Amino acid sequence: MRIAFIGLGIMGGPMAGHLQRGGHDVVVFNRTQSKAEAWVAEYGGRSALTPREAAADADVVCACVGADHDVREVTVGDEGAFPAMKADAIFVDHTTASAAVARELYGAARARGLHFIDAPVSGGQAGAQKGQLSVMCGGDAEPFARIEPVLRGYGKSVVRIGDSGAGQLCKMVNQLCIAGLVQGLAEGLHFAQNAGLDVPAVISVISKGAAQSWQMENRWQTMVDGKFEFGFAVDWMRKDLGIVLEEARRNGSRLPVAALVDQFYAQIQARGGARWDTSSLIALLDNQ
Amino acid sequence: MRIAFIGLGIMGGPMAGHLQRGGHDVVVFNRTQSKAEAWVAEYGGRSALTPREAAADADVVCACVGADHDVREVTVGDEGAFPAMKADAIFVDHTTASAAVARELYGAARARGLHFIDAPVSGGQAGAQKGQLSVMCGGDAEPFARIEPVLRGYGKSVVRIGDSGAGQLCKMVNQLCIAGLVQGLAEGLHFAQNAGLDVPAVISVISKGAAQSWQMENRWQTMVDGKFEFGFAVDWMRKDLGIVLEEARRNGSRLPVAALVDQFYAQIQARGGARWDTSSLIALLDNQ
Numbered sequence: 082m083r084i085a086f087i088g089l090g091i092m093g094g095p096m097a098g099h100l101q102r103g104g105h106d107v108v109v110f111n112r113t114q115s116k117a118e119a120w121v122a123e124y125g126g127r128s129a130l131t132p133r134e135a136a137a138d139a140d141v142v143c144a145c146v147g148a149d150h151d152v153r154e155v156t157v158g159d160e161g162a163f164p165a166m167k168a169d170a171i172f173v174d175h176t177t178a179s180a181a182v183a184r185e186l187y188g189a190a191r192a193r194g195l196h197f198i199d200a201p202v203s204g205g206q207a208g209a210q211k212g213q214l215s216v217m218c219g220g221d222a223e224p225f226a227r228i229e230p231v232l233r234g235y236g237k238s239v240v241r242i243g244d245s246g247a248g249q250l251c252k253m254v255n256q257l258c259i260a261g262l263v264q265g266l267a268e269g270l271h272f273a274q275n276a277g278l279d280v281p282a283v284i285s286v287i288s289k290g291a292a293q294s295w296q297m298e299n300r301w302q303t304m305v306d307g308k309f310e311f312g313f314a315v316d317w318m319r320k321d322l323g324i325v326l327e328e329a330r331r332n333g334s335r336l337p338v339a340a341l342v343d344q345f346y347a348q349i350q351a352r353g354g355a356r357w358d359t360s361s362l363i364a365l366l367d368n369q
Numbered sequence: 370m371r372i373a374f375i376g377l378g379i380m381g382g383p384m385a386g387h388l389q390r391g392g393h394d395v396v397v398f399n400r401t402q403s404k405a406e407a408w409v410a411e412y413g414g415r416s417a418l419t420p421r422e423a424a425a426d427a428d429v430v431c432a433c434v435g436a437d438h439d440v441r442e443v444t445v446g447d448e449g450a451f452p453a454m455k456a457d458a459i460f461v462d463h464t465t466a467s468a469a470v471a472r473e474l475y476g477a478a479r480a481r482g483l484h485f486i487d488a489p490v491s492g493g494q495a496g497a498q499k500g501q502l503s504v505m506c507g508g509d510a511e512p513f514a515r516i517e518p519v520l521r522g523y524g525k526s527v528v529r530i531g532d533s534g535a536g537q538l539c540k541m542v543n544q545l546c547i548a549g550l551v552q553g554l555a556e557g558l559h560f561a562q563n564a565g566l567d568v569p570a571v572i573s574v575i576s577k578g579a580a581q582s583w584q585m586e587n588r589w590q591t592m593v594d595g596k597f598e599f600g601f602a603v604d605w606m607r608k609d610l611g612i613v614l615e616e617a618r619r620n621g622s623r624l625p626v627a628a629l630v631d632q633f634y635a636q637i638q639a640r641g642g643a644r645w646d647t648s649s650l651i652a653l654l655d656n657q
Contacts, residue, residue: 180564203578215578217571240574243567250564251571257557258580261626265549268624269542272613275620276468276538279531283505283539286528290491290503291601292546294582313579325560332563335654336556337633338549338626345625366623 082106082231085135085142085162087155088176089116092202093145095209096175098124099235100143110135110155136162136170141228145175145202148320149182156186156197163193171196171224173232175216177317179324180246180253183219187245196224199245200232201252205313213237217255219247253325259359260322260342263296267363270304274367280305300360307367312358315346322346370394370519373423373430373450375443376464377404380490381433383497384463386412387523388431398423398443424450424458429516433463433490436608437470444474444485451481459484459512461520463504465605467612468534468541471507475533484512487533488520489540493601501525505543507535541613547647548610548630551584555651558592562655568593588648595655600646607634 082105086097089111097120101107107126111117117128129135132155136142142162144155152174156163162172172190174183174197183199190197198220208214216236218225225241232239242251269292273280284301287293303309322343329336345365354361370393374385377399385408389395395414399405405416417423420443424430430450432443440462444451450460460478462471462485471487478485486508496502504524506513513529520527530539557580561568572589575581591597610631617624633653642649 203575203580205579208578215574217574238574238577240570242570242574243565247566250561250566251574253564254557254561254566254571255575255578255580257560258553258575258582258585261553261556262550262580262582264626265546265553268549268622268627269545272545272617272620272622272624273538273542275622276541276616277531278535278538278542282528282530283542286503286505286526286530286539287491287543287546289526290496290543291493291583291587292491292543292550294546294550294584295579296582297546299579328564329560332560334556334560334563336560337629338552339556341626341629 082141083139084231085110085139087132087135087142087144087162088146089120090145091206092175092209094120096145096235099212100231101126103234105231108135108139131160132162133160133165136165138167139170141171141173141231142166143173143175147176149178152176152178152182152186157189163189163195166195168194169196171198171228173198173200173228175200175202177201177252177321178249180249180328183246183249187220196221197245198225198228199248201248202236203252203255209235216240217242217248217251219243219249220245250328253321253328256318256321256325257336257339259296261338262294263359264338264342264345264362266294266296266300267304267366270301271363271366274305296360304360304363307364309354309357309361309364312360314356315349315359315361316355318359319343319346319350370429371427372519373398373427375420375423375430375432375450376434377408378433379494380463380497382408384433384523387500388519389414391522393519396423396427419448420450421448421453424453426455427458429459429461429519430454431461431463435464437466440464440466440470440474445477451477451483454483456482457484459486459516461486461488461516463488463490465489465540465609466537468537468616471534471537475508484509485533486513486516487536489536491540491543497523504528505530505536505539507531507537508533538616541609541616544606544609544613545624545627547584549626550582551647552626552630552633552650554582554584554588555592555654558589559651559654562593584648592648592651595652597642597645597649597652600648602644603634603637603647603649604643606647607631607638610634
């Protein structure tokens, strides 16, 4: 299949790589041109100078960029992909963005005879490299059925949650669950250390019961060690929680702990931890 | 082995039953005598009229009662077990109580030539019935080694965390992790419903990634259905969080979300949900 891939960051780069290695004909675009050249040197394929050029003749155009305004730019902006896409082609947006922008661009795509699927991912850099992401999709069933086999190139779980915007809303639910969970874990580990407990022994017991979580199993050691120079950055989590809290204003949800944890992340940013992993909430408690 | 078991509630009853069926010679005591008679009718063994009578000649005395003052009563109270226990016998307290009372009774036991192990459990009523509890122990290594095979009668995981009080402190870490985690899950599900999402589809994706937890897998359905008439009651969670917050004052821990969630549970009590499961935090958000 002819696929364009826009945005070769730490997620998009390996995702596009899986498509090229999976036998697709991939043309990439990245704002910083040197990254696109490095990608071609590593994986093969071709690079283009604009999203529009990459999208010409593509069956599917994937994007994994920064935020709402970036998604607008690469679709309906001056050098955006939409005008170059052929009829019935599908734009798949892997950016974590608002449900509002997803619906807006879904409408713009349909008006041009194109399709738009919002498809944010979770699983982080490691998941992108291993091709083991979870992909949460919103949009029409027919184009979803066509792109699902493509997305399996990097998705261990590819699910259509519902109509346009539902993928983004699903990602928000994911981030909400994580916010409270990581803060609870941080408070537990902070208390365990202050109580002088043997933390590995504590984890060996409580990770088998009702307190168990992926975060506990994968983050307790680095949290106790105060290692945060990896993973999903506080800056990104704040972007996501900003989207969630704005959407919650719209749909009337009450999110007291998510709003509080968002403020904790603001404190971490203020002390220079903007690039730290989300698990750095414990640093605020420990005064690291 | 001759074992006394004090307290035949929804946890203690099945736990004592596993010991009797495992071939031990069990004598039970319960404040409401009819429960002890019902237990003997179901499992065999014998019942006693006081903790002291049950403890006479026992190698091990287990207790699973309500709170600190109950533990004091059944050990050093008027009809308490300690004076009747033979030299070198071991008192195992499965109550979730304070680390302070554990250390106090550890001292009182040692002064009489006895042993005291704090050994709170997690795993709930289902874990007690299946003999699949996690048992978190604090106390001396030698008596722990003697009682460990006994506790395996109902514990899938029996770990000595450290010296006297460490079992209770470990249980507190468990409850702290759960408090933040369940609130995060409640906010996520509340938002998902307000957003009109297909919740089973959402869970099918996010339960495979970084938001995964035991609570998500085992409670999302009942939370969405508003079913809370089961499980670990809000009253018990408030007791436990009270112990945690008091201990945190002592050891200087900061627990902003646990303190907030404790107040949410107080609101649930105020609207008549004292016996509801801990997962009822979502009811406050949904205004159920």
